[in-house]
Amino acid sequence: MNADKRGQKIRVHPRLSASNYWLVMSDILLALDYGGTKLSAAIARRDEREWLALERVMSPPNKDATWDQETMRALARRVLNRRAPIAIGISFGGPVDAAHGRVILSHHFPGWENIALREQWQDEFNVPASVDNDANVGALGEFTFGAGQVETLYATSLPVRASSLLYITVRTGVGGGWILDGKIWRGADAMAGEIGHTIYDPRGPECVCGRRGCVEVMACGPAIARDARTRGLQIDPLTGESVARAANAGDPIARAVMDDAARALGFGIGTAITLINPTRVVIGGGVSKSGERWWSVVRASARSNTLPQIRTDIVPAALGDDAPLWGAIALARELI
């Protein structure tokens, strides 16, 4: 195999000069996560499952796309430390047109309308890049490196991978992403996985989406705080996390609030299981750390809302906040 052919195989960009050719012979993958509250960049070798370097920055209030882009560029340079990546995977916290590598918009910050994020990063490092929204990328991360590994019943067997998975994050909102038959399932309009906007109670509170009683507006962190306030729970600060702590300490109002939120989420999960029957449902995000009682109510509610023949299990996310970063590594691996 001559140098040219080797070059083609690892997709050297035509603009790459001879002088830094050796750089792309590395096996380093760059993962970027544009989250709602923080930005993260990390690198890992293609066949390893540990970070070579990882950097995070919390977002200031009132940030915009320019701040995001400049900060992420600095983070990437810092984790790379003059090494060159061979491919880039990108997770974005908002709607993405993955086929064209474009961010559609951010629901939280201005300046993200119709941004060619994939192309920007391809041009930055002259290597292929791939971008998708954080729910899909997180689902791919858990599937490839985390809770998608299903233990077998036979002690002598290696763990096998689930063939399908619904990944749900419960924090300030409720997001969802599907892996079906080993691949991200995006749907015809790239809108699949919106379990947060399936309806639990048509007479419930109004949701950001304009309808009433969506799973999100009944089960996310702010919903828990809102319900606790309505029922007169006196703690300060009043957040999803503090209500969960009060519930675990035995406060009856806090328990009732947490149970209701868990029941709403379980209802949505039961419906998703009845419709698609994935191997696993994986739940991450801050609210999923609310303790054993929350988990048992979620599981019982999901179980009572599906058919008894279905054995889909419901498990905690294994990668925590790193799921989108590891999913970005999996996206990048697909490019090489």
Place this chain on the structure above:
Amino acid sequence: MNADKRGQKIRVHPRLSASNYWLVMSDILLALDYGGTKLSAAIARRDEREWLALERVMSPPNKDATWDQETMRALARRVLNRRAPIAIGISFGGPVDAAHGRVILSHHFPGWENIALREQWQDEFNVPASVDNDANVGALGEFTFGAGQVETLYATSLPVRASSLLYITVRTGVGGGWILDGKIWRGADAMAGEIGHTIYDPRGPECVCGRRGCVEVMACGPAIARDARTRGLQIDPLTGESVARAANAGDPIARAVMDDAARALGFGIGTAITLINPTRVVIGGGVSKSGERWWSVVRASARSNTLPQIRTDIVPAALGDDAPLWGAIALARELI
């Protein structure tokens, strides 16, 4: 290519004798549909979209698996009329273990517990066979030959095929089958597609599945008749069909009953769309022939139960009662 190789290519069964070798050089596919109320057998050429022969028999009350098997064998011989099929596709109205070609049971008739239906038919004609439940096979039929053909916006283009589809039948029950990425999606326990058992109203009437307010128990034909009776509608016979006729003739009680049933179905469809965002939802079965008003309520209810960015359309089945038979042809085609 010598005769041996040609023989391998079309999978001549090793037991096939030389004397009837010429028979398998045909291109005839055999389709069998074990429905709840009737049995059907038909044959078509591999590349044609018209039946060469089709026979149906209505089932007597109190039939069992033995009657089904003997009758279907007679129907198959009649449509084949001494011709040999090169592959067999089978649709069964009940749970099927498609991977192993076995019927699990029939919810309606005895004797179907754990029957190796695929093997029986393979042995009968010494050709490959494939079996799946009627919702999945019907979905494949509509996808391949019916409503899965999406008209393009450009008059000069050929029709393109939807890449994903949810097929729903509404008659004595509400069944559903998914085609995702061009293939039947069965789920981890072969239970995917059970839209009839997603819950619409947890305080609703009890369903055959043991829970309350499933879409099926609110939207199927018998549910329409039950609601009409409860509200005092005086028609004889009182069936889903007669209530639909009364609604279309302007009877206000019948209209309210039909609207409620359509609203429940639309709710389930909206949730399915929000979760999976297929290209199309296709509705068949007797209740889907209830007229324009029923369709507009189903569509409006689905629309109000999903996000505005999702453009999945909801269309009538194109193949009617033949969807499982044509799906069986598509199953058989996959074998050759």
